[in-house]
Amino acid sequence: MKERFFYFSLFLLSVFAYLSNLSSYPLLSPLVSFINRLLMPVMELKAQTTRRVQDLVNTYVFLVDTQKRNRKLVEEVNALSLKVSELEGCKRELLQLKGLMEDPPTVEYTLAGVVAYDPSGRDEFMLLDKGKRDGLEEGFVVAHRNVFLGIIDQVYAGTSRVRTVWSDNLHVSATAGGKNYIYKGGFPKGSLLHVAQEDELKKGEKVFLRSLKLPPLEIGEVYEVYPSGEQFFKRVEVKPYGDVRRVDFVLVLRRRL
Amino acid sequence: MFYLLLALVLFLQSSVLVGIFGSYLFVPDLLLSLLFLSNVRGPTNYARGFIGGFLLDVLLDTLGWHASGKLLALFVLSFIKRKFFIETLPSLMVAYLIVALLEHSYRLLLFRSKFYYPLEPIPLLIGFLVELAVVYYFGRKLLKNET
Incomplete structure (x- = not known):
């Protein structure tokens, strides 16, 4: 009891010490x-x-x-x-x-008739009945309606040869999905070169001829996209719209690309 | 052993924990935990409580604040021990909860009667939870050793 009283006094003293x-x-x-x-x-x-x-x-x-x-x-x-x-x-x-x-773009043009086709059946070229005499030059663009058919690569006196969209030797600048690529002709399918893996090209996407001086001619549409091409690029196949053997007359746009 | 532990707890509470919690108002009262665990069995040793409180007061320059708080806590503990059996961990925790709540409220009231300092509930609660965790851990060990 005494002990408790002592510590209670100590408690009071502590409170007093703190407050004062x-x-x-x-x-x-x-x-x-x-x-x-x-x-x-x-x-x-x-x-x-x-x-x-x-x-x-x-x-x-x-x-x-x-x-x-x-x-x-x-x-x-x-x-x-x-x-x-x-x-x-x-x-x-x-x-x-x-x-x-x-x-x-105001393009002058010449109407030309088709006189011969590629005998190999691959439609790589066709002959037109207009040539140097009619003012045609190498590099002029050949179209049918709004479809790009090819480029004149050899001009003779009265005729000229057109390298078509089916030819392996045709390389033109093209636009697809808002981005520019190189279109390489080919039979039975052409292709777009150097399409980066991250580019979102879809099957059915239209491919246009790229030129600031010519109206946007259609080349064809994306036929297939193969993701595993080279390390950085996809393989994109394009089916050209130009049906060379159905065409009797073509427009030669008198302007180079 | 007790005084070695006391020295460690005093140093922790007056320096390291003050640095972490920002103010000695919110610091977990490890001294109270130590006194509670050392007095929960056997007769209540008020001297240890007073010495611990007094030393902490000297370190914090709050003469009488902790000393009176610790004496009050030991009075309450002694009362609880007389009325209830503290044999299990839940009863030990409830007893500590009562003692600690009373002691902390008393000290906060005493402090507020002299000074003003904004009370922040979150650090206060965290400090209290740390204290409870310490008592839970060491209390369990204490009860295990007894059995």
């Missing part, structure tokens, strides 16, 4: 300063430890915050890069449209 700030009383200050001097190394160690731990905690919180912000920024950068590539595509198309608007 007893340690700052002049009578007790020598004792307090003695205790402080005694505990000085401990107090210094304590202060240093507290500061270091606080620094560590702040650094950790800062790093976690930075990591979160970094992740968010990386996401934003990815989204923005996508937007930039979209805008680049739009810009290119607009520039092309601008070029077409400023200088509308």
Whole structure:
């Protein structure tokens, strides 16, 4: 009982000491300063430890915050890069449209009859009944309606030879899916060269002749896309629209590509 | 052994944990946990409580704050021990919950009667949960050793 009474008094004294700030009383200050001097190394160690731990905690919180912000920024950068590539595509198309608007293609043409076909049956060339005398030159584009048939590769006095879209030796610039490629002729299918693996060309996509000076003539459509071509490129087969042997008359556009 | 542990707890509570929790108001009271676990069996040793509290007060420059709190906690613990059996882990945890809630509320009230400092419930709760986890872990060990 006595013990409990003693500690209860000590409890009251402690409360009083805390509320009245007893340690700052002049009578007790020598004792307090003695205790402080005694505990000085401990107090210094304590202060240093507290500061270091606080620094560590702040650094950790800062790093976690930075990591979160970094992740968010990386996401934003990815989204923005996508937007930039979209805008680049739009810009290119607009520039092309601008070029077409400023200088509308007015092409002179000559109507020519077909006099001979490729005897091999591969339709690689055809002969026209117009030649040098009619002002035809090598490189002129040959079309039927809005379909590209080929390019004049040899001109004689009264006739000329057309290298058709079925010929392995025909290489022209083409556009498909908003991107430019090289169209290589071939029998029974032509192909688009250097189509990157990430390009999204689909079966049935139309392939146009690419020229700023000529109207967009159709070459054909994508027949098949094989993802496993070379390491970086896909193999894309194109079925040309031009049916050479059904055509009796063609238009020779008097302009080179 | 007790005084070695006491020194470790005092250093932890007055420096490392203050650095982590930002203020000594929200620091988990490991000294209370130690006093509770060392006094839950046998007669209550008020001297240890007072010495622990007093030393912590010296380290934190809060003369009387922890000392009175720890004495109050030991009074409450002694009362609970007289009225209830603390034989299982749940009863031990409930007893600690009562003692700790009373002690912390008392200390916070005492502090608020003198100073103003914004009370942040989340660090306060985290500190209290840490304390409970410590008592749970060591309390289980204590009860296992007894059996």
